[in-house]
Amino acid sequence: MTQSNVGKAVEPLEGLDGVVGDWSSDQRVFKEIPWGKAMMWIFLLSDTFIFGIFLLSYMTVRMSTTVPWPYPSEIFALEIGHQPIPLVLIAIMTFILISSSGTMAMAVRFGYQRDRVKTAILILITAAFGASFVGMQVFEWTKLIVEEGVRPWSNPFGAAQFGSTFFMITGFHGFHVSVGVIFLVIIARKVWRGEFDNQEPGFFTSRKGSYETVEIMGLYWHFVDLVWVFIFAFFYLW
Amino acid sequence: MAKAESHAEGQQHPIGIYLKIWALLFVLSAFSYLVDFYHVEGYLRWFLILLFMVLKAGLIISVFMHMMWERLSLIYTIFLPPLLVMVFVLLMTYEANYIFATREVFFPTGP
Numbered sequence: 001m002t003q004s005n006v007g008k009a010v011e012p013l014e015g016l017d018g019v020v021g022d023w024s025s026d027q028r029v030f031k032e033i034p035w036g037k038a039m040m041w042i043f044l045l046s047d048t049f050i051f052g053i054f055l056l057s058y059m060t061v062r063m064s065t066t067v068p069w070p071y072p073s074e075i076f077a078l079e080i081g082h083q084p085i086p087l088v089l090i091a092i093m094t095f096i097l098i099s100s101s102g103t104m105a106m107a108v109r110f111g112y113q114r115d116r117v118k119t120a121i122l123i124l125i126t127a128a129f130g131a132s133f134v135g136m137q138v139f140e141w142t143k144l145i146v147e148e149g150v151r152p153w154s155n156p157f158g159a160a161q162f163g164s165t166f167f168m169i170t171g172f173h174g175f176h177v178s179v180g181v182i183f184l185v186i187i188a189r190k191v192w193r194g195e196f197d198n199q200e201p202g203f204f205t206s207r208k209g210s211y212e213t214v215e216i217m218g219l220y221w222h223f224v225d226l227v228w229v230f231i232f233a234f235f236y237l238w
Numbered sequence: 239m240a241k242a243e244s245h246a247e248g249q250q251h252p253i254g255i256y257l258k259i260w261a262l263l264f265v266l267s268a269f270s271y272l273v274d275f276y277h278v279e280g281y282l283r284w285f286l287i288l289l290f291m292v293l294k295a296g297l298i299i300s301v302f303m304h305m306m307w308e309r310l311s312l313i314y315t316i317f318l319p320p321l322l323v324m325v326f327v328l329l330m331t332y333e334a335n336y337i338f339a340t341r342e343v344f345f346p347t348g349p
Contacts, residue, residue: 022311052323063334102260112248222302233291
């Protein structure tokens with residue numbers, strides 16, 4: 001008898017050969033991961049383009065204006081004990097979002113270990129961090145709009161484009177955070193009720209519930225944190 | 239105890255690595271805040287901002303989003319397309335400089 005591979009699972013190749021092999025396999029490209037996770041990555045790729053192009057338009061208007069650009073360090077300063085501390089609220093928001101990413105990563109890990117209670121609590125902590133981030137953003141926007149008189153078409157500090165790009169970029173990011181908080185609460189409820197342990201079908205897709213959903217949710221949440229890293233660098237610090 | 243193997247079921251890694259990356263992200267954020275706090279200016283400022291930004295982004299993607307444990311085909315699919323934005327950045331740099339120069343010529347006192 002000669003050896004045959006019929007009926008045996010083919011081991012996927014590694015390295016660059018693996019990339020070519022995966023893409024030309026006449027099967028699903030993204031092996032070893034659930035398709036929901038692959039599709040979340042594709043969605044995040046498209047979101048990368050959206051935020052990339054927002055930041056690109058911000059770069060373009062900032063480079064092309066002949067009016068001096070407002071100095072973000074002073075605009076976003078807060079007075080604490082009669083002394084203005086530059087960017088302090090933004091720094092706190094950054095630390096809060098990073099912390100929420102940390103708790104989310106741990107939630108994913110406890111989810112795969114079937115630790116229902118710890119996973120749900122960690123997701124809820126993540127949601128609470130996210131909600132407080134949005135709250136601080138609301139505070140920041142209110143201060144800028146009501147007290148400083150910043151508008152999308154003008155502001156008292158300098159180039160008018162400052163307002164339009166600021167509201168567009170941070171607004172779109174805040175919207176992402178808000179949507180994320182809502183979905184975190186929904187997922188936490190599912191984990192808490194044991195819907196992933198019992199493989200109960202989801203109301204939207206009717207797929208069997210699984211802790212993969214927690215990791216997919218985590219990918220979205222980490223992406224929100226990731227976008228903030230770029231906004232913090234380019235908008236607030238540059 | 240669950241297996242620590244990356245594809246046992248989904249992504250399972252020791253909790254310590256998340257805590258370490260978390261701490262590292264805090265430190266890097268503090269550094270980038272200090273760049274502004276101490277008014278570092280010019281090319282050094284831009285270099286430091288970009289350096290801390292890239293390090294933070296890399297840590298979040300590779301560890302928190304588990305990208306370093308994924309197959310290469312997923313990594314390439316996600317990382318290569320955004321590089322095209324760099325071409326767009328280059329184009330818009332020329333465009334922005336052109337608009338700036340035109341405004342300087344036609345609105346010498348500012349708009």
